[in-house]
Every structure is written in C-alpha cells, then in structure tokens.
Amino acid sequence: MPALATTSDGFLLHGDPFRILSGAMHYFRVHPDQWADRLRKARLMGLNTVETYLPWNLHQPEPGTLVLDGLLDLPRFLRLAAAEGLHVLLRPGPFICAEWDGGGLPHWLTTDPDIRLRTSDPRFTEAVDRYLDLLLPPLLPYMAASGGPVIAVQVENEYGAYGDDIAYLKHIEHALRSRGVEELLFTCDQTAGDHLRNGTLPGVLATGTFGSRVEESLRRLREAQPEGPLMCSEFWIGWFDHWGGPHHGRDAEDAAADLDRLLAAGASVNIYMFHGGTNFGYTNGANHHHAYVPTVTSYDYDAPLTESGDPGPKYHAFREVIARHAPVPDEPVPAPSPKLAPTTVRLTHRTPLIPSAGRPVRAKDPLSADDMGRRAGYTLYRTTVPTPGHGLLHFEGGVGDRAQVFLDGAPAGVLERERYEETLPVHVPRADAVLDVLVENMGRVNYGPRIGVPKGLLGPVTFMGRPLRDWDCHALPLDDAPSTTTLTATDPEPVAPESAPTGTLTSRVPVPEAFASSGPAFHHGTFDVRTPADAFLSLPGWTKGQAWINGFHLGRYWNRGPQRTLYVPAPILRRGVNDLVLLELHGATTSDAHLTDVPDLGPTGP
CATH class of the missing domain: 2.60.120.260 (Galactose-binding domain-like)
Incomplete structure (x- = not known):
C-alpha cells in the first residue's frame, strides 16, 4: 500500500488524514547551493510538500546517457527536502511543458519528423522506456515506500490539452509501476473543455490546474471524478513573460483570496510557482499560437519567493491564509538575502565572434x-x-x-x-x-x-x-564562454581575422575584415568582490546577447525587454577577481556593465 492513499474526499498519509500543501520549485532552475535555503523557506511559509518537474532533455542529452549532477542532482535535492521535513511530488513527464526548452522532450528525439510525440507510437514509447530504465533506479530509494520523501508521481502532464490516446497514458502508468514506483499516481489537466475527460485514467487520481474561478473549477473536477480528493495540482498565482511583452504580475490579495477559497473547500493544493528561479543558459522555451514568442530568461513568475529567493508580498499573504487552515511553523519569516554593493564593470577586452567560427x-x-x-x-x-x-x-x-x-x-x-x-x-x-x-x-x-x-x-x-x-x-560552440585568457584587449586598429585567438576559420570563403572591428563579439571585464552576495546584472547601452560570470551561463539579455536585469546567484561569485563575459550580437554605446542590488523585470502589465 502506498504511503499516500485516497479516501472518498481526501488523503491519508501513513493512515492519518493529510492535506497536501505544496509549492512548485524546479531544482534545475535554482543554483544547487541555494536549494536548502529555498526548501527551508517553503516550510516556513507553511508548506508540507514541494513539487518539481524533471527535464528529460537535460537528464538525457544523448540516448543511453543519464546526467544526475550539478543542477541536475535530483537525489541530492530529494535528500535536502527530506532533511527539511518536506514531502515531494515528482512530475517526470515525459513531457513537462514548464515554459522549458522543447517542453523537456530531448532534441535527439524531436528531430525525427516521423515519430508521433506523446502517443503510443512505439518509437516514442520505447525511447521513454529506455529513459525510465536509467532514471528510476537511482530515484527508487527516495520513494516513500523506501522511507523517502516522494509521496506521489505524476503520469504525463496536462495530456488532455494535447491528445486523447488513452493507450499512451496507460503505457506511462505501466512503465512507472513495472519499474518499481509504488506511490500514488496522479494526472493533472486544465478543468475547461474536454481536458479532464481526455487526460485522465481509471484508477489514477485526477487533479486540476487553474488560477481562478475556484468553485467552478472544483465543481468540474468533481464532475469528472465523483469520489476522491479535490486537488489543484497547479494553482497559478503569477505568470511567465515573453520578450517584447509586459512583465506579468498578480495582486497578492487577489491570489491569497483564491487560495483561501481552495483551502476552505477542503482541497489540497500545489502553488505554481512557489519559487520560479531562472532559465539559465539556453533553457527557456517558447509559445507559438498565432505567432512565435520566446520566453525570457527570468522565471520569477511573480511567485511568493522571488527569483533571488526573497519573500515577496505573496509569501506573507499566503502564510496568513495557510495559518487559518493548518499549523504554520512558529519561526520568524526569513529576511531578504544580502545583496552585492552596486559595482561597475569595465569591459576591456573584445574578440569578434565570426572569425573564430571553426x-x-x-x-x-x-x-x-x-x-x-x-x-x-x-x-x-x-x-x-x-x-x-x-x-x-x-x-x-x-x-x-x-x-x-x-x-x-x-x-x-x-x-x-x-x-x-x-x-x-x-x-x-x-x-x-x-x-x-x-x-x-x-x-x-x-x-x-x-x-x-x-x-x-x-x-x-x-x-x-x-x-x-x-x-x-x-x-x-557557444554553450560555454571562451576562456578569458584568449580574449584580446580592445584595440582601435582592426585585428586580422587569421589572428583570432579562439580558432581559425577553415572556410572556402574568406572572412571579411570588417568583422574584426565590428559585428558580433565577446567582451570581457573583471570586477572585485569582497563578500559574495546575490546581484543583478544591468546592461544599459547594450543590445542583445548572452552573459557569463566565472563561466556560469546566466542566460540571454535583450533591450527589447521587459526584463532589464539578469539574476546573479551569490554562489557563482568568488572573493577577489571575478570575470564577466558578454556575447554582444549587435553593438553597445558603452564599455560598462553594472551589478546592482535591485532587479528590474520590467513594467507590470495584464
């Protein structure tokens, strides 16, 4: 029997009545040295559970491989959650959406145009099976059946919005069970239209995703599932941003009022997001409805815990609501983290990109x-x-x-x-x-x-x-910034393309010399830090590109906005000299960058 069981209208955990009070936090969007801090703050807000997706595309960058280290060290994340006294909901997909590159489906799989993704097509399900063969054995010790924190595992993700291949959903259910997952399984779907009908499975708990109209959404969930716990598995309390659009926000009192309605109805909840984090590197996704629109680097989501891990207005408002329905730790609300003193970084070295293309x-x-x-x-x-x-x-x-x-x-x-x-x-x-x-x-x-x-x-x-x-x-090859020892000092005289330090272009077409003094280029500068602390990289006068500090890829910047700063986690900084590298694709009106103590995610819109 799984540790978490269902009754006609609720949950039992180890035989005792239990309400899931969960918050979403994606380990792969948070620096590993900050996981313990964020988990502690989840508990202090009154949560008893955290939820996370698993990104297949990063855990398995090539067929037959499995990566479980650094940002992807899920076993360590689970150990830290258990140490904090938190339960865990796992959402392994295989599809996760999550505003994440490709919805988490690996590039090596989606490039095959003949594979019917997210269906019972054997070419897709066999790839899922081989991934789970590698993924699940190191995770089974963290299941509640083995004394670990994982009390429930999701089957697929909002499948009713995509298709109605029940044979595929049954395959995922069997794939989890046959590989040793004994815990409660659940599906999640939007409550509108036919989503719940298309995305649910007999014998698997159905949950809903919504951010408002609580009574109506719970009613639809109950119609789809006459008995069992009511649970909102994604209670949307903010939203994500696209380049060129507004920064989305939601009034804390409005979100707290809907949370109160959920809890007053006896429902369980997973707050999406409790802590959003950051789309570091090239990991952001995109939407394409009427037009293609890419997601920004920040995944702050206007969450209770900000991108830099500070309690925001929703943290305080939600803690008050939770305290009306469940015990909240009698401990002080955490203070904001220290921030680096404002610092100007002079970028003194420049190397053109195109002459070093390889x-x-x-x-x-x-x-x-x-x-x-x-x-x-x-x-x-x-x-x-x-x-x-x-x-x-x-x-x-x-x-x-x-x-x-x-x-x-x-x-x-x-x-x-x-x-x-x-x-x-x-x-x-x-x-x-x-x-x-x-x-x-x-x-x-x-x-x-x-x-x-x-x-x-x-x-x-x-x-x-x-x-x-x-x-x-x-x-x-731009996954990593070039070594700072190869970047050349800024020189008003054009640099011959053949002298580019990061490689020689072996092309049948000669490289135009204009690229040596203009066009896309890497820029490098250094700055001193006495005590590492969180900061925000501000780039007024720069246009578009990528940023790295000490080799850590912060992500994409663009003066189109809304985002105007990039989050710099304290653990990537070091005492003494630090390196900043920018790949600027167009040009800049300045040679300075700035580290500030305040984020700027842009003007808030609807």
Whole structure:
C-alpha cells in the first residue's frame, strides 16, 4: 500500500488524514547551493510538500546517457527536502511543458519528423522506456515506500490539452509501476473543455490546474471524478513573460483570496510557482499560437519567493491564509538575502565572434541547426553572392528564430520568425560579395503541436530570384564562454581575422575584415568582490546577447525587454577577481556593465 492513499474526499498519509500543501520549485532552475535555503523557506511559509518537474532533455542529452549532477542532482535535492521535513511530488513527464526548452522532450528525439510525440507510437514509447530504465533506479530509494520523501508521481502532464490516446497514458502508468514506483499516481489537466475527460485514467487520481474561478473549477473536477480528493495540482498565482511583452504580475490579495477559497473547500493544493528561479543558459522555451514568442530568461513568475529567493508580498499573504487552515511553523519569516554593493564593470577586452567560427559543414543549400546536431545556441552560414546590385534576399521557409544578415562584414538587416519575415531588401556591393547569416535559436516551443520545429535556416536562399548555392554551415560552440585568457584587449586598429585567438576559420570563403572591428563579439571585464552576495546584472547601452560570470551561463539579455536585469546567484561569485563575459550580437554605446542590488523585470502589465 502506498504511503499516500485516497479516501472518498481526501488523503491519508501513513493512515492519518493529510492535506497536501505544496509549492512548485524546479531544482534545475535554482543554483544547487541555494536549494536548502529555498526548501527551508517553503516550510516556513507553511508548506508540507514541494513539487518539481524533471527535464528529460537535460537528464538525457544523448540516448543511453543519464546526467544526475550539478543542477541536475535530483537525489541530492530529494535528500535536502527530506532533511527539511518536506514531502515531494515528482512530475517526470515525459513531457513537462514548464515554459522549458522543447517542453523537456530531448532534441535527439524531436528531430525525427516521423515519430508521433506523446502517443503510443512505439518509437516514442520505447525511447521513454529506455529513459525510465536509467532514471528510476537511482530515484527508487527516495520513494516513500523506501522511507523517502516522494509521496506521489505524476503520469504525463496536462495530456488532455494535447491528445486523447488513452493507450499512451496507460503505457506511462505501466512503465512507472513495472519499474518499481509504488506511490500514488496522479494526472493533472486544465478543468475547461474536454481536458479532464481526455487526460485522465481509471484508477489514477485526477487533479486540476487553474488560477481562478475556484468553485467552478472544483465543481468540474468533481464532475469528472465523483469520489476522491479535490486537488489543484497547479494553482497559478503569477505568470511567465515573453520578450517584447509586459512583465506579468498578480495582486497578492487577489491570489491569497483564491487560495483561501481552495483551502476552505477542503482541497489540497500545489502553488505554481512557489519559487520560479531562472532559465539559465539556453533553457527557456517558447509559445507559438498565432505567432512565435520566446520566453525570457527570468522565471520569477511573480511567485511568493522571488527569483533571488526573497519573500515577496505573496509569501506573507499566503502564510496568513495557510495559518487559518493548518499549523504554520512558529519561526520568524526569513529576511531578504544580502545583496552585492552596486559595482561597475569595465569591459576591456573584445574578440569578434565570426572569425573564430571553426570548421564548417559544406552543403549545396543551408543545413538546419537540427541537421547539424545543435539543440540550442547559434548557427552561422556563409556563401558568396555572384551578382551585385539592389534586390531581395529571400529565405525560403523562413528562419528559426532570428537571423542577422551581413554583406562583406557590414550589417544588412535582421529577420525574425516572430514576425514571419522571410525576405530582406539588400544592396550587394560587388560580385562575389561574402554573405554571412548568423541565426539565433531563441528557445524551442514547449506547448502544443509545434514541438520539434527545426531551427537555423529552414530552406534554400535566393537573391533576385536566383538560388545561392555552396554554403559553409557552422554549428557554433557557444554553450560555454571562451576562456578569458584568449580574449584580446580592445584595440582601435582592426585585428586580422587569421589572428583570432579562439580558432581559425577553415572556410572556402574568406572572412571579411570588417568583422574584426565590428559585428558580433565577446567582451570581457573583471570586477572585485569582497563578500559574495546575490546581484543583478544591468546592461544599459547594450543590445542583445548572452552573459557569463566565472563561466556560469546566466542566460540571454535583450533591450527589447521587459526584463532589464539578469539574476546573479551569490554562489557563482568568488572573493577577489571575478570575470564577466558578454556575447554582444549587435553593438553597445558603452564599455560598462553594472551589478546592482535591485532587479528590474520590467513594467507590470495584464
């Protein structure tokens, strides 16, 4: 018998009545050195449980592998939760959505256009099975049946919004059970439309996801499941942001009032999110309903615990509500964490990106990023344009997701998938001018039928209607910042492309010398820290790119907003000299960056 069991209207934990008071916190969005702090603050708010997704794409970057260290050390996270006295809800997917790159489905799987994702297609279910074969054995000791903190495990994720292949859901249920998971299983679905009907399984607890209209949502859940506990497995108390949109917020009193309604109805709850964290590196997802819109680096979510781990207005409001319905620890509310004193960083070294692109793959027409095995980051394409003059440069199939176009090293324009742009008017200055196209993957779609849509250049390219052939295609190795020992001091004189310190371009097309003094480039500077503390990287005067501190990839910045600062976790800083590296794709009006003690996630909108 599982530790957590259901009755006609509630839960029993080890035979005693129990209400789940949970908050979502994704270990992979929080620096591991901060897990214990965030878990303690969950308990102090009155929670007895934490919930987390598991990102398949990071845990298994290649078939047959399993990564369980660093940000992905889930066993350590579970040990820390148990040490804090918290239970855990695990949501292994395989699909997680989560505004996460590709919804958590691995790139090596979604690039196969013949696989029917999230169905009983054997090619998909066999890949899931092989992943679970590796994933579950190290997690079984942390199940409640073995004395661990995990009391329930989710089957898939909001499947009713995607499909109605019940055979697939039954396969996932069997895959978990047959590999030793004895704990309570549950599904979660939005309560509108047919979602609950399509996404539930007989014998598996159905839960709902919603953020308002509590009475109506609970009524629909009860209609779909006449007996059993009422549970909101995602109580949406904030929202995520897209580049170019507003920063979303929700009034704390309004959210607290709905939480009170939930608890007064006797329901259990998982607050989504309790602590959002950050989409470090290239991990953000994107939506594509009417248009492609990528998610920002911050996943603050206007949660009770801010991106930097400080109690916000919702923390205090929710703690008061929980105290009306359950015991809350008689301990002080945690104070905000120390912040680094404002610091200016002078970026003194610069190395152009494109001259150091490395060896290309040569192809008649451009290869997509997926064809070159790139899950995330950037791809560079180079050819020559035989005919000079004014004309239209057309990218058949468009770009995935944002392309910067250069002719003989000079910027010629930008194309964006978000705007459905495929054609650019250009002036080709001479015969056999060098055409470079730098394409940025802004994040893979995480929800709906467009998961797995390719990145990079997506088809042939023409100029004035004539095909451009024979391309050098580069998958740029930009997962890590270049070594700071290879970055050269800023020099007003152009640097010859062959002297680029991070590698020699072995291309059939010569690199335009203009790239040595302009265009996309790495910028490096150092700053001193006396005592490491949380900070926020502010980049006024910079345009768009990536940021690393001491080799830790903070993520993407963009002056389009709404986000204006990047969170800098205290554990990545060190006493003494620290390194900041920016990959700036366009240009800057300053050589300074700033570390501040206050975040700026942009103006709040609806």
